[in-house]
Amino acid sequence: MSEASEPAWTIRPERPQDAPLVEHLNETAFGPGRFAKSAYRLREGVSQVDELAFVAIQAGELRGSVRFWPIMIGAQRALMLGPLAVKSDQRGRGIGVALMERALEEARRRGHEAAILVGDEPYYARVGFAKLPSGRIRFPGPVDPSRVLGLSLKPGSLLNLSGEVRRARLDEPVCADSAGLASG
Ligand SMILES: CC(C)(COP(=O)(O)OP(=O)(O)OC[C@H]1O[C@@H](n2cnc3c(N)ncnc32)[C@H](O)[C@@H]1OP(=O)(O)O)[C@@H](O)C(=O)NCCC(=O)NCCS
Structure with missing residues (x-):
């Protein structure tokens, strides 16, 4: 089949059965070092915001994923975007931006007020993020x-x-040295 006639990828909400594939994609995209990052520590022991998790699928195959985590900034609730990952052989096709646009539209519709992330400003500016x-x-x-x-x-x-x-809440026990993140 020529590239022009391939069905385009579509974006849909992540389903529970997608989770192992999404985790594998994140592992491949970010490697084991991701667990040491400050952003990851905020996700530890906390469930993602299910209704804002989206995947890009083409011909039944996972092409990309975006997830969000609930956080507190001072006394205010907010969202943290990430991980966002697109399969390495599928990058540069607009999948990453389309995943974020879809998820951010859903976040607005559900009344979320603000999102933050730690990442490259030139890329995330494409969907409106700016340096704080x-x-x-x-x-x-x-x-x-x-x-x-x-x-x-x-x-x-x-x-x-x-x-x-800080974490917005704690859904599961975590190791003692990071437990303080949920306080307050
Ligand atoms: C970053 C990532 C999600 C982008 O996905 P993608 O589907 O290729 O992105 P899009 O196709 O929507 O956008 C591609 C464009 O963004 C640009 N871009 C990609 N990563 C960029 C970055 N870090 N900084 C600046 N521009 C970037 C590309 O050069 C391309 O530019 P062009 O449209 O002018 O050709 C993907 O490269 C990825 O999974 N990387 C590994 C994981 C990662 O780093 N995630 C982000 C963590 S902060």
Whole structure:
């Protein structure tokens, strides 16, 4: 089949049976080092926001995935975008941006106010993320401040965000050295 006649990828909500494939994709895209990242620590012991998890599928195959985690920034609820991953042989086709656009549209529809992430500004600016002023929000571990990005899902909501980034809740027990992240 020529590339032009291949069915295009589609984006749909992640289903429970997708989870092992999504985890494998994330493992391949980020490697074992992902567990040491500050952003990962905020996900540890917390369930993802199920209704904002989307996958890109083509011919029954997983091509990409985006997930979000619930967080608190100071006293405010927010979303943390990630992981976002696209299969290495499928990159540059617009799948990453399309996954984020779909998920962010759903987040707005559900009344979420703001999303943050740690990543490359030139890429995430494509869906509206911008650098947050240095020092406004503090992560529980080392993070390059120039990679801390935010997006208002409701006009002006980023203006109110400041303080420490913590888990929104704890769904499962985690090891003692990171348990403090959920406090407050
Ligand atoms: C980052 C990633 C999700 C992008 O997915 P994708 O489907 O290739 O992205 P899209 O096709 O929507 O966009 C591709 C465009 O973004 C650009 N781009 C990709 N990664 C970029 C980055 N880190 N910084 C700046 N631009 C980037 C590409 O050069 C391309 O530009 P073009 O449209 O001008 O050709 C994918 O490369 C990936 O899975 N990488 C490994 C995991 C990862 O790093 N995730 C992000 C963690 S912060």
